[in-house]
Amino acid sequence: MIWDELEVGLVKLAAGGLFRRRRTLDAPCGPEAVVEGRRVVAFCSNDYLGLANHPTLIAAVREAAERWGVGSGASHMVSGHLRPHAELEERLAAFVERDRALYFSTGYMANLAVAPTLLERGDAIFADRLNHASLIDAALLARAEQIRYPHGDLEMLARRLEQSQARRKLILTDAVFSMDGDLAPLPELFDLAERFDAWLVVDDAHGFGVLGPGGRGSVAHFKLPPSPRLILMGTLGKAAGASGAFVAGDRRVIEWLTQRARPYIFTTASSPVIAAALLVSLELIASGSARRAHLRRLIRRLRAGLAGLPWRIWPSPTAIQPVLIGGNDAAARVAEHLFEHGFWVPAIRPPTVPVGTARLRISLSAAHTEDQIDALLAALRECVMTPSLSLSQAPAPVLDGKEGLPSSTKGEGEERRESFPEDTE
Ligand SMILES: Cc1ncc(COP(=O)(O)O)c(C=O)c1O
Numbered sequence: 432m433i434w435d436e437l438e439v440g441l442v443k444l445a446a447g448g449l450f451r452r453r454r455t456l457d458a459p460c461g462p463e464a465v466v467e468g469r470r471v472v473a474f475c476s477n478d479y480l481g482l483a484n485h486p487t488l489i490a491a492v493r494e495a496a497e498r499w500g501v502g503s504g505a506s507h508m509v510s511g512h513l514r515p516h517a518e519l520e521e522r523l524a525a526f527v528e529r530d531r532a533l534y535f536s537t538g539y540m541a542n543l544a545v546a547p548t549l550l551e552r553g554d555a556i557f558a559d560r561l562n563h564a565s566l567i568d569a570a571l572l573a574r575a576e577q578i579r580y581p582h583g584d585l586e587m588l589a590r591r592l593e594q595s596q597a598r599r600k601l602i603l604t605d606a607v608f609s610m611d612g613d614l615a616p617l618p619e620l621f622d623l624a625e626r627f628d629a630w631l632v633v634d635d636a637h638g639f640g641v642l643g644p645g646g647r648g649s650v651a652h653f654k655l656p657p658s659p660r661l662i663l664m665g666t667l668g669k670a671a672g673a674s675g676a677f678v679a680g681d682r683r684v685i686e687w688l689t690q691r692a693r694p695y696i697f698t699t700a701s702s703p704v705i706a707a708a709l710l711v712s713l714e715l716i717a718s719g720s721a722r723r724a725h726l727r728r729l730i731r732r733l734r735a736g737l738a739g740l741p742w743r744i745w746p747s748p749t750a751i752q753p754v755l756i757g758g759n760d761a762a763a764r765v766a767e768h769l770f771e772h773g774f775w776v777p778a779i780r781p782p783t784v785p786v787g788t789a790r791l792r793i794s795l796s797a798a799h800t801e802d803q804i805d806a807l808l809a810a811l812r813e814c815v816m817t818p819s820l821s822l823s824q825a826p827a828p829v830l831d832g833k834e835g836l837p838s839s840t841k842g843e844g845e846e847r848r849e850s851f852p853e854d855t856e
Contacts, residue, residue, distance in 0.1 A: 447759060448758075448759030448760040448762075448763050448780065448789075449759060449780055449781065454466045454467060454775075455467065459483065459484040460476050460478050460483040460484055461473070461478075461481070461483070461484050461798060462481070462796060462798045462799045462800075462803060464775055466775065469770075469773075470773070471770060471773050471774060471775040472773060472774050472775065472799075472803050472806065472807065473775040474774065474775060474776045474793045474794055474795065474799075474807060475775050475776060475777045475792070475794060476794060476796065477636075477637065477668070477669035477670070477794060478669065478670075478672055478796050478798070479637075479640060479641050479669060479670040479726060479750045479794075479795070479796055479797065480640055480641070480646075480670045480672065480715070480716065480719055480722045480723070480726070480796070480797050480798075481672075481722065481796050481797045481798025482670070482671065482672025482673075482712055482715055482716075483672040483673075484672075485672060485715065487711055487715065488672060488673070488708050488711055488712060488715070491707055491708045491710070491711040492704050492705075492707070492708045494707070495515065495703060495704045495706075495707030495708065496704050498707075499513055499514075499515060499703040499704060499707065500703070501702055501704060502699075502702060503516075503699060503700035503701065503702060503703055504699070505699060505700065506696060506697065506698055506699055506700055507695065507696075507700045508696050511699060511700030512700060513700070513703040513706070514703075515703045515704075515706035515707040515710065516534055516700060516703060516706045518706075518710060519534055519706045519709050519710055519713075520532045520533060520534050520677070522710060522713055523665075523677045523679060523713070524679055526645075526647060526713055526716075526717070527647055527648065527650070527651070527663060527665070527679045528647070528651070528657060529657060529663060529679035529680050529681070530657075530679075530680065530681050530682040530685065531679065531680070531681075531682050531685035531686075532677045532678065532679040532685065533677060533678050533679075533685050533688055533689055533692075533695065534675060534676075534677050534701075534706065535675060535676045535677065535678065535694065535695060536674075536675055536676075536698060536699075536700070536701040537666075537668070537674065537675065537676055538565060538634075538636050538664065538666035538667075538668065538675075538676035539565040539568075540676070540694040540695075540698065541664050541666075541676035541677065541678050541694070542563070542565040542566050542568070542569045542634060542664060543565065543568060543569050543572055543693075543694045544569075544678065544688055544692035544693070544694040544695050545569065545632050545662060545664065545678060545688065545692075546566075546569045546570060546572075546573040546575070546601055546603060546632065547569060547572045547573040547574075547692075547693075548687065548688055548691050548692040548693070549599075549601060549630060549684075549687070550573045550574070550575040550599060550601055551573075551574055551575065552574045552575070553575075553597060553598045553599075554573075554574075554575040554576070554597050554598055554599040554600070554601070555575050555576040555577075555578060555595050555597030555599075555600050555601070556570045556573060556575050556576070556577050556578065556600075556601050556602075556603055557578050557579075557580060557588055557591060557592060557595075557600065557601070557602045557603065557629070558570050558577065558578070558579050558580070558602075558603040558604070559579070559580060559582055559583065559603070559604045559605065559608075559615065560579045560580065560581055560582050561582045561605070561608050561610070561611060562603060562604060562605050562608075562634070563605055563608075563609050563634060563636065564783070565634075566603050566604075566605065566634055569603070570603060575597070575599075575601070576597060578591050578595070582608075583613075583615065583616060585616060585619050585620070585623065588602070588620075588623060589623055589626075592623060592626075592627040592629065593627070595627075599629075599630075600627055600628070600629035600630070601629055601630040601631075601632060602620055602623065602624055602629050602630065602631045602632065603632045603634075604617075604620060604631075604632070604633060604634065605634045605636070605637075606633050606634060606635040606636075606637070606638045606648070606649035606650070607635070607636070607637035607638045607641075607642070607649060607749050607751065608637075608751075609636065609637055609751065610751075610753060610779055610783060610784050610790070610792060611745050611747060611751070611753060612637075612745055612747025612748075612749045612750070612751030612752055612753060613745055613746055613747050613748075613749075614638075614649065614748070614749070615633070615649075617633060617649060617650065617653045617655060618653050618655065620633075621653075621655050621656075621658070621661065624660050624661075625658075625660070628660075629660065630660050630662060631660055631661050631662070632662045632664065633649065633650055633661065633662070633663050633664065634664045635648045635649050635650060635663060635664065635665045635666075636664070636665065636666040636669055636676075637669060637670075637749060637750070637751060638650075638652070638665075638749075639665035639666065639667075639669070639670055639671070640669070640670025640671055640716045640719070641670050641723065641726070641749065641750060642749070645716070645717050645720075646670065646716040646717065646719055646723060648663070648665060650663050658681075659680070659681035659683070659684065661680060662678060662679075662680040662681075662684055663678070663679045663680060664676060664677070664678050664679075665677055665679070667709055667712070670716065671709060671712040671713070671716065672712055672715075673705050673708050673709050673712055674701070674705055675701055675705060675706075675709065719797075722797035723797065725797050726750060726795060726796070726797040728801070729795050729797075729799055729801065729804055730748070730749070730750060730752065730795060732801060732804050732805075733752055733793065733795065733804050733807070733808070734752065736804070736805070736808035736811075737752070737754060737808070737811070739812075740754075740811055740812065740815060741815060742754045742755055742756065743755040750794055750795045750796070751792065751793075751794050752792075752793040752794070752795065753779070753790040753791065753792050753793070754790055754791040754793065754811075755788060755790050756778070756789050756790055756791060757787060757788070757789060758787075758789060759778075759780045759781070759789045761789070761820075762778035762779070762780060762789035762790060762791065763778045763780070763789075764820055765778065765791060765814050765820060766778035766791060768814055768817065768820055769791075769810055769811075769814065772810050772813070773806075773810070774806070774807050774810050776791045776792070776793055776807070777791070777792055778790070778791060778792075779791075779792045793807070
């Protein structure tokens, strides 16, 4: 039967340690989760500023539901574009200092909108190999040639841009790599975009709200100029604590996307309640220096503790702190052990990350306390000492730093980028 191969596929996933299981939460998103009757400290959300369950946002949602109802009823181009959507776009554009912004239901959809709408046959996309799945899918959807360069390898990228005969070129990159936490060399990428007359599309899903002055994101931190070739995507379901995303840039780019982007046009506009909540979120982000300073302290504390463990860590200055385990099963075992001991840290395995680099992805939030970080470190130390986990030996796979994997010696650029978030606020 046609479904038999699915059965085989599912068995194979389980055998390869790749079967994923959802956990249902019985409490709002926050540093303490209630999962299947158990209370655990959660290090897995992208709620970097602790806004997902913030009382001010909850109040904004209540008020907006009274004023605007729940559903938008149609797509933006038909009749689903309500005042909160319009105001949000204006405020987002002003916040990130671009001409205009376009609000999408999700970051995945925003990414699917950009490259496929701007490019066609005969054009080329140059994409970092460790880009988020939504950027990879966007590149597949675009009819352009796809060239993937090794993670952060500017020389290779420059060579490929130089060799390319494409009519139009587009460089596509995460700003903060979602499974690695490191930063893309945005100024250098921008220089290359200038040199080769390319678009530079920056996905700042994990930088928006967290990095740069006022939380305006990676582009603001690096002080990239407001060039028409720079297209910024930011998500609103992570630091902003709600859901959705925006693409911001030159007014012609945004108008073109409004007119032509299928993931914008052919979908029901998200709830006006969410847009109204996001207006409040933006204010909390802008006034959130203390939250960001606390988050930076937590990052430093966690990294200092992790340095004493036998596992490699990434040169990540951000709230995303991966710990390399290596094997899929081993990563799953450690995550399970941690969970049983009250800590929820997801094991990230292929295909989300390259084979052999299964990892714990610890994500921090300004809502965490220093005590929670210390308790997690103690639990990780305990894992190392637990014979049944067979982890007492430091795993030392031969890894290629260029592919975003932790290298034992850090390059100058990494050092520079590691001190990055402290510098800007
Ligand atoms: C780098 C990156 N881009 C895009 C997305 C997609 O955003 P959303 O969750 O809003 O669809 C994510 C989130 O998973 C991400 O990590």
